Structures are given as C-alpha cells and as structure tokens.
Amino acid sequence: MLQIWALDGIREIEPGHDLVAEVVRVTAADAHRLRDGDILVVTSKIVSKAEGRVVAADDREAAITAETVRLVASRTDGAHTTRIVENHLGIVQAAAGVDASNTPAGTVLLLPRDPDASARALAAGLRARLGARIGVLISDTLGRAWREGQTDSAIGAAGVRVFEDLRGGVDAHGRPLVATLPCVADELAAAGDLVKGKASGRPVAVVRGRPDLVGDLDLPGARSIVRPPEKDMFRQGAAEAYAEGLAAAHAGESLGVSPA
Numbered sequence: 001m002l003q004i005w006a007l008d009g010i011r012e013i014e015p016g017h018d019l020v021a022e023v024v025r026v027t028a029a030d031a032h033r034l035r036d037g038d039i040l041v042v043t044s045k046i047v048s049k050a051e052g053r054v055v056a057a058d059d060r061e062a063a064i065t066a067e068t069v070r071l072v073a074s075r076t077d078g079a080h081t082t083r084i085v086e087n088h089l090g091i092v093q094a095a096a097g098v099d100a101s102n103t104p105a106g107t108v109l110l111l112p113r114d115p116d117a118s119a120r121a122l123a124a125g126l127r128a129r130l131g132a133r134i135g136v137l138i139s140d141t142l143g144r145a146w147r148e149g150q151t152d153s154a155i156g157a158a159g160v161r162v163f164e165d166l167r168g169g170v171d172a173h174g175r176p177l178v179a180t181l182p183c184v185a186d187e188l189a190a191a192g193d194l195v196k197g198k199a200s201g202r203p204v205a206v207v208r209g210r211p212d213l214v215g216d217l218d219l220p221g222a223r224s225i226v227r228p229p230e231k232d233m234f235r236q237g238a239a240e241a242y243a244e245g246l247a248a249a250h251a252g253e254s255l256g257v258s259p260a
Contacts, residue, residue, distance in 0.1 A: 001209055002207070002208070002209035002210065003206075003207075003208040003209055004191055004192060004194070004195050004205055004206065004207050004208070005195055005205065005206055006192075006195040006196045006197075006200070006202035006204065006205045006206075007023070007026050007027065007032065007202060007204045007205070007206065008026065008202060009025075009026040010022060010023075010026055010046070010201070010202065010203055010204055013046040013049040013050050013203075014049060014050075015049065015050065015051070015052035015054065016050070016052065017049070017050045018050075019042075019046065019047065019050050019122055019125075020122060020125030020126055020129060023040065023122075023126060023204065024126070024129050024130065026204075027130075027206075032206075034126070034130055034132050034134055034206065035132050035208075036132050036133045036211065036214075037133065037135075037208070037210070037211025037214050038132070038134055038135070038206055038207070038208050038214075039134070039135040039136070039137060039160055039188060039206070039207040039208075039210065039213065039214060040122070040123075040126070040134060040135070040136045040137070040204060040205070040206060040207075041137045041139055041152075041188060041189055041191075041192030041193075041196070041204070041205040041206075041207060042119075042122065042136060042137065042138050042139065042203065042204050043138075043139060043140075043152075043196060043203035043204070044097075044111055044112060044115065044138050044139060044140040044155060044156070045099060045102070045109060045203065046203045046204075047112045047115070047118050047122075047138055047156075048099075048109050048110060048111060048112050049109065051112055051113070051118065053109060053110040053111070053112060053113070054103060054104075054107050054108075054109055054110075055107060055108060055109075055110060056106060056107055057106070057107060057108045058106050060095075060098060060100050060108055061081075063098045063108045063110070064083060064085070064095050064096045064098045067085075067087050067088060067096035067097065067098055067110060067111075068083070068085040068086070068087060068096050069085070069086045069087060069088055069090075070085060070086040071083065071084075071085050071240075072084040072085055072086060072092055072235065072236060072237060072240070073236065073237025073238075073239070073240055074237075074240075075237075082094055082095075083095060083096075084143075084237065087111070089111065089114075089115065089155065089223070089226075090223065090226040091111075091140075091142075091155060091226060093140070093141075093142045093143065094143055096111075097110070097111040097140060097155075098110060098111075111140065111155065112138065112155075112156065114156075115138045115155045115156025115221075115222060116156050116157060116158065116221030116222055116223055117156075118138060118156055119136040119137065119138050119156040119157050119158035119159075119221065119222075120136075120158040120159075120217055120221075122136045122158070123135060123136040123158040123159045123217055124158075124217055127159075127217075133159070133214055134159065134214070135157075135158065135159040135160035135213065135214040135215075136156075136157070136158045136159060136160070137154045137156065137157050137160055137185055137188055137189055137192070137222070138154065138155055138156030138157070138222070139152040139153060139154055139155065139189035139192060139193065140152065140153065140155045141153075141193075145234060151186075151190045151193070152189045152190050152192065152193035153185075153186045153189050153190070153225075154183075154185035154186050154188070154189045154222045154225065155222050156221065156222050157185050157219075157220075157221045157222040158217050158219075158221060159214055159215060159216065159217050159219060160185060160188075160213055160214060160215070160219065161184065161185075161213045161214075161215060161219060162183065162184065162185035162219075162220060162221070162222060162224060162225055163181050163182065163183055163184065163185075163224075163225075164181075164182045164184045164213070165181055183225055184210075184213060185222060185225065186225070188207050188210070188213075191205075191207065192205035192207060193205075
C-alpha cells in the first residue's frame with residue numbers, strides 16, 4: 001500500500017540551516033519515524049534557502065536572463081511576458097526556476113546549484129543519523145507541453161531509481177513492451193505535492209510503499225531525466241521555429257539559393 005503524508009513542524013529555513021537536523025527533529029516521534037525504503041520529496045525552495053541561493057534582484061527579469069542558457073519560447077500577454085527557457089541545469093521551465101514568492105523584498109530565489117548533489121548530501125546525512133535507507137527527491141514546479149497547468153517534477157534525486165524500466169517485458173495480454181519507461185521520480189514528486197500544497201508551510205513529504213525504488217546513493221540522479229539535445233524534438237516554440245525558418249529562407253534567397 002502506498003502512503004504519502006506531509007511533515008508538520010518544519011521551521012522557516014534560512015541560509016546555513018541544517019536540513020538533515022530539521023528532518024530528524026520533526027520525524028523523531030514514533031508516528032513519523034522514517035524507516036528503510038521511505039522516500040522524502042523535498043521542495044527545492046527550502047534547499048535553495050538553506051544553501052543561500054537568495055540573491056538581491058530588484059528586477060526579476062534580469063535574474064531570469066542571468067540564469068538562462070537558451071530561450072525556448074516567449075509570449076507577451078498585456079504587460080506580462082512569460083519566458084520558457086533552458087537554465088544552467090539543462091531544465092526547460094518558465095522563468096528559469098527563478099522564484100520571487102516568499103522571499104524578502106528586493107530578492108529572488110534561485111534553484112540549487114546542483115540539485116542531485118543536494119539530494120545526495122541530504123540522503124547521506126539522513127541515512128547516517130537514522131540508520132535507515134532513505135531516498136530523497138528534490139522537486140520543483142514545471143509546466144508540460146500541450147497541457148495547461150503545472151505539476152511538481154523531480155529536479156534532484158539520490159538513492160532513488162528515477163525510471164522504472166519496463167522495456168523488454170510484456171503487458172497483461174502478452175504483448176511486448178517496447179517503449180514503456182515511466183519516470184517514477186516525477187510521479188512521486190507530483191504525488192508529494194498533493195499533500196504538501198503550495199502555501200501550507202509543509203515543504204517535505206514522505207512516500208512509503210515503494211522500497212523497490214530505493215537503492216544506493218550512486219544511482220543516476222534527476223539530471224538523467226533531462227532529454228539530451230539530439231533527442232529533443234521540441235527545442236523551440238512554434239512561433240520561434242517558424243521565425244527562424246523564415247529568416248533562413250530569406251537569407252538563402254538573398255544568396256541566390258532556391259528552396260529545396
């Protein structure tokens with residue numbers, strides 16, 4: 001049976017706070033005690049705060065630009081512009097993950113510098129303190145192509161199998177499974193968000209019931225979820241791809257090259 005609950009009692013996290021000690025403190029009671037095979041889903045915001053990723057930025061747009069490696073798409077609606085970009089972590093998301101909510105005025109919060117390393121440090125610390133084989137996922141909110149709304153996804157992972165590879169098996173009717181590769185890390189991150197909520201002050205969830213997904217700390221992290229460029233069929237927004245193709249065609253015409 002799968003059980004998921006949010007941890008109550010996590011204090012406001014500030015730069016330098018020990019997240020391992022904080023989780024140990026709130027799970028000390030028998031009712032919340034962590035055990036082998038449990039998976040923590042930790043909101044990236046408290047990891048960023050603990051690591052001091054709060055930066056002065058009166059202009060959030062400038063901070064987004066600084067975190068951007070590649071613009072994927074940009075749309076303006078009235079006075080508001082939404083930018084979908086690839087950030088330094090290789091993640092494609094709105095605003096490069098720069099967050100201006102629940103931070104002091106004149107500051108913004110950046111994503112952890114290396115979410116997989118952050119997850120490993122937290123998992124290793126909890127395993128050492130509790131003597132239990134704990135997995136850790138660090139989650140952040142991402143949109144989805146072709147679908148409205150957002151959901152939490154895993155941007156960091158340690159001691160958790162991020163994929164459940166069913167390829168090579170068969171379905172209930174005996175047909176071979178050729179491309180079935182559920183990203184269980186994202187599924188667990190989204191499930192954790194159902195109990196954490198966005199404004200409840202409960203940034204950590206526990207998932208119990210999938211010990212088969214918990215393993216060694218050197219398992220591939222969430223970076224392995226990011227699709228490499230050579231496999232990315234949607235590296236640009238539709239309008240951006242059209243504009244680039246049109247510009248290329250005009251450039252070819254100016255050089256006397258006829259379209260194929």
